[in-house]
Amino acid sequence: MTLPPPARIGQSVDEVDTPALLVDLDALEANIAHMQSLADAAGKALRPHAKSHKSADIALRQIAAGAAGVCCQKVSEAELLAQGGVTDILVSNQVVGAAKIGRLARLARDCALAVCVDDAGNLAEIAAAARRSGGIIEVLVELDVGMGRCGVGAEGVAALARQAAEEEGVRFGGLQAYNGRAQHIREHGKRAGAIAGSQVIVADALEQLRAAGLDCPRITGAGTGTFEFEAGGDVWTELQCGSYVFMDADYARNLDAEGEMLSRFRHSLFVLAGVMSVAQAGRAVVDAGLKAMSMESGLPEVAGNDDLIYRGASDEHGTLATGSSNGPALGDRVRLIPGHCDPTVNLHDWYVCVRGGVVEEIWPVTARGAVF
Numbered sequence: 001m002t003l004p005p006p007a008r009i010g011q012s013v014d015e016v017d018t019p020a021l022l023v024d025l026d027a028l029e030a031n032i033a034h035m036q037s038l039a040d041a042a043g044k045a046l047r048p049h050a051k052s053h054k055s056a057d058i059a060l061r062q063i064a065a066g067a068a069g070v071c072c073q074k075v076s077e078a079e080l081l082a083q084g085g086v087t088d089i090l091v092s093n094q095v096v097g098a099a100k101i102g103r104l105a106r107l108a109r110d111c112a113l114a115v116c117v118d119d120a121g122n123l124a125e126i127a128a129a130a131r132r133s134g135g136i137i138e139v140l141v142e143l144d145v146g147m148g149r150c151g152v153g154a155e156g157v158a159a160l161a162r163q164a165a166e167e168e169g170v171r172f173g174g175l176q177a178y179n180g181r182a183q184h185i186r187e188h189g190k191r192a193g194a195i196a197g198s199q200v201i202v203a204d205a206l207e208q209l210r211a212a213g214l215d216c217p218r219i220t221g222a223g224t225g226t227f228e229f230e231a232g233g234d235v236w237t238e239l240q241c242g243s244y245v246f247m248d249a250d251y252a253r254n255l256d257a258e259g260e261m262l263s264r265f266r267h268s269l270f271v272l273a274g275v276m277s278v279a280q281a282g283r284a285v286v287d288a289g290l291k292a293m294s295m296e297s298g299l300p301e302v303a304g305n306d307d308l309i310y311r312g313a314s315d316e317h318g319t320l321a322t323g324s325s326n327g328p329a330l331g332d333r334v335r336l337i338p339g340h341c342d343p344t345v346n347l348h349d350w351y352v353c354v355r356g357g358v359v360e361e362i363w364p365v366t367a368r369g370a371v372f
């Protein structure tokens, strides 16, 4: 059994059932256009990270606006977005084990596909699978640029790049150089410093590739928190920002050069919640809790109402403090700005897309649950 969406096209947003994952189309379109214009002005390719939205509809809008393709984090995400019409995908992650590698190789027959590696044996398996399936997989050597997660050091890049250049079935595409840890550093100057450190590591790796006589066509990285720094230098060729499309509450706490909230992007993703209890003074309970929003990056904020503070959640409930105001009435709606957009999206089947208070489109969360 599959449930229908919580809304119908043409309905007023007040009639949408709750909780629902809401997209403000004007804000979404403005974010897509703004990031593309910044990438264009910097002369960088934009390859938005689709792990933020898991949506073929949004990916195709980003590509129509000028993006080179998208990033995915999982083979299953890539498969579903390819089915949805995306033709150029970077799996910006390691793909390990025969099952996943086999699917990756089959997918490479249907679209332009790249993947990250940091291990010679894994690279050999990927190449062998690509030879069996008859597709070509582009390989990016992942460099640890200060994140402390996957990736080799600069000294390990040339050997993997040479192997990728020589093995049949794969081709060496360049470097994956993403510093995820730097994205959420609040202070502008400290984020700049972190990416300056990453750039030193990339420059070292490029020197080693040059010494080995290997070309490095693509250097890809950056996220919403730091892209201005990667875009500002002449090292990176491609930007992988993801969250800019929605701007969650956590990202809104990053400060810009003037010490203000990063204001260039608008909140476009909300969880529409309904007030289900006002039995106690000073408190309103809404129907969106841990199963409607991810809260590991902080609690949601109530959009457009500073008097209402989301204080805590359980599975199906969220408790709002109503402060000095009278507070909402039973059945009222509140729009919640999720703390972290990516895992919030993964909790929902549908995007209810609104403009001017009216439901204009309903999109599936194409790759919901695609975590393998």
Ligand SMILES: *Cc1c(COP(=O)(O)O)cnc(C)c1O
Pocket (backbone or CB within 6 Å): 049, 051, 052, 071, 073, 092, 178, 180, 183, 221, 222, 223, 224, 225, 240, 241, 242, 243, 244
């Ligand atoms: C998440 C991620 C991004 C996008 O980061 P945002 O902070 O959401 O903009 C880019 N590249 C990689 C490899 C990622 O994992």
